[in-house]
Amino acid sequence: MVNLKEKPFCLNEEQIAWVKQTYSEMTLDEKIGQLFILLKAAPGVNEEQIKNTLSQSHQGGLRWQGGDKEAVYLQNTLYQKHSKIPLLIAANCDEGGNGCIPEGTFVATAAECGAGSGTEHAYHTGLTAGREATAVGCNWMFNPITDIYMNWRNTIVNTRSYGDNVQVVTDNARAYIKGIKEANPNMACCCKHFPGDGVEELDQHLALGVNSLSVEEWNQSFRKVYQTMIDEGLESIMAGHIALPEMSRKLCPGIKDEEIMPATLAPELITDLLRNEMKFNGVITTDASHMVGMTAMIKRCDAIPKAIASGCDMFLFANNVEEDMQFLREGIKNGIVTEERLSDAVHRVLALKAKLHLYDESLRIPDPALKDRWIGCPEHHDFTKKAADECITLVKDTKQLIPVDVSSKKRAYLVYVQSTPTSKAYKGDPVKETVIRELERAGFDVDVCPNYHDLEVENGISPMNFVKMLGHESRQSFIDNHDIVFLVINVKGYAQENNVRIRWSCNHSCELPWYNLEVPTIGISLNYTNHLIDVPQLHTFVNAYGSNQENIRAAIDKICGKSKFNGTANESVFCGRWDTRL
DSSP: OOOTTSTTTOOOHHHHHHHHHHHHTOOHHHHHHHTEEEEEESSOOOHHHHHHHHHHHOOSEEEEEOOOHHHHHHHHHHHHHHOSSOOEEEEOOSSBGGGTOTTSOBOOOHHHHHHSSSSHHHHHHHHHHHHHHHHTTOOEEOOOBOOOOOOTTOTTTGGGSOOSOHHHHHHHHHHHHHHHHHHOTTOEEEEEEETOOSSSSOOTTTSOEEOOOOHHHHHTTHHHHHHHHHHTTOOEEEEOSEEOHHHHHHHSTTOOGGGOOOGGGOHIIIIIIIIIISOOOSEEEEEETTSHHHHTTSOHHHHHHHHHHHTOSEEEOOSSHHHHHHHHHHHHHTTSSOHHHHHHHHHHHHHHHHHTTTTSHHHHSOOTHHHHHHTTOHHHHHHHHHHHHHHOEEEEETTOOOSOOTTTSOEEEEEEEEOOOOOTTOOOOHHHHHHHHHHHHTTOEEEEOOOHHHHHHHHOSOHHHHHHHHOOOOHHHHHHHOSEEEEEEEOOOSSSOSSOOOOOSSTTOTTSSTTTTTSOEEEEESSOSOGGGTOTTOSEEEEOOOOSHHHHHHHHHHHTTSSOOOOOOOGGGGTTOSGGGO
16 A cells, blocks of 8 residues: 655645545545546537536546637636546646647757756746646646657657756756746656657657667666656656566566567556666556557557556546546456555545645635736746757857858848648748748848748649749859858657658758758758758758747857857767768
């Protein structure tokens, strides 16, 4: 049975009494409901619908998606108002408050923080995320990410990791948590994705993740990070749909390859390793249960009870709420989930709620004035500017092009490469317009390269769009009319493909860097740090880490010599190739 007085709960007698009293009054359906974190997606906030949902599900946690600050605040406070047992309300805020609401503040990506010196920017990211998420009723942060970026091909981790150095990851994660706790001492944190992503190149949304490290290698890397967090009182850990085969083989001698499961379904990793060896006493939740890293391994009717039986305390998301809860109910009936395991999981969930003082309505429902005080406030945007100034990185400048004198290189050619639009409602990329404005602000006259997606918006679907994308003026004409080229890359993806590489808007287009040796060319990545793999021939390259105005402006100012580049690139940016360094 969980010890409620030990870390991370550290409950007093009053809190323990609340846990025990609450548990004693719960029905089986209410106990089952406590183990589910359900998704509420926009649009609209319907109080009656919320009441009906809670009366049927008895859910223990809520993860919302979509809605502005007013709608999210109303929604979350209504959920708390009508829930018999207070809810854990979670948010993903990797980069700041923008992770929970559109008005929230982007401060910095983890990769950006890792490129700076010290941990101040991770702290500011946590502080901002904590304030802005608290303002809309959140009390559980699905952060910080403690994955280690060991494989440059891995784009699901990339900017979400503080880097490839164990100590840098550890120190920044601690700083992020410090920021959260300063913003709101009654907000829980959650490190993810145990046993650790970043070793391979797959995305668990699409396939089983495999951390292939040896037991010794894992102990010297991921274990060190997690053990530090556990020892310092981390409240929760998210188990990823990631297998750790060598550890499973050590803990389960004779285990067959087909029996090796992701951590979410592996008792040897959750109970034997994390709970018993590493002494983690807090709440363990699965990663999102719709991901193929879980759904393709065993049938859902088996996966749900097996996840809880393996040692996970909460199950993230449902396919069909009634059906999924029935799967767990059957697992309890059939003895897959024992009464002891069910009691242990529910007690941990209740203990986390007690630690966060959620039984106190004055702490459970935030002051509505916090929305205007914190969300998108000037102080938070100052954090963004400071991070951009101190972390944006000059990856290489082998021809010593920087600083660029605008007076002598005024005529700029902008090649803006974006992710392929996924919506038929695409009307253009506002980031592109921001880049143009910021280049013009710096003093450049900007000539913009055509883009196939924009041509379709302007002209409709026509073969002439492709013809126009193939068109090249004479080299001499191009040289006569342009002094410098900016190749700005805003390409990223999520749960779409295992690796995200630069996607030119069409084949053989005039976007491709044929211009690299005709006039000086500068590449700028607005997100991923590994884009050099596709444009190694560029001699000057900048990682700006963000597609927001502050980062774009800071990158251009630094290119023009108005301030210094202060960020430091690690080896992963060169993608293991010699030509990316030239």
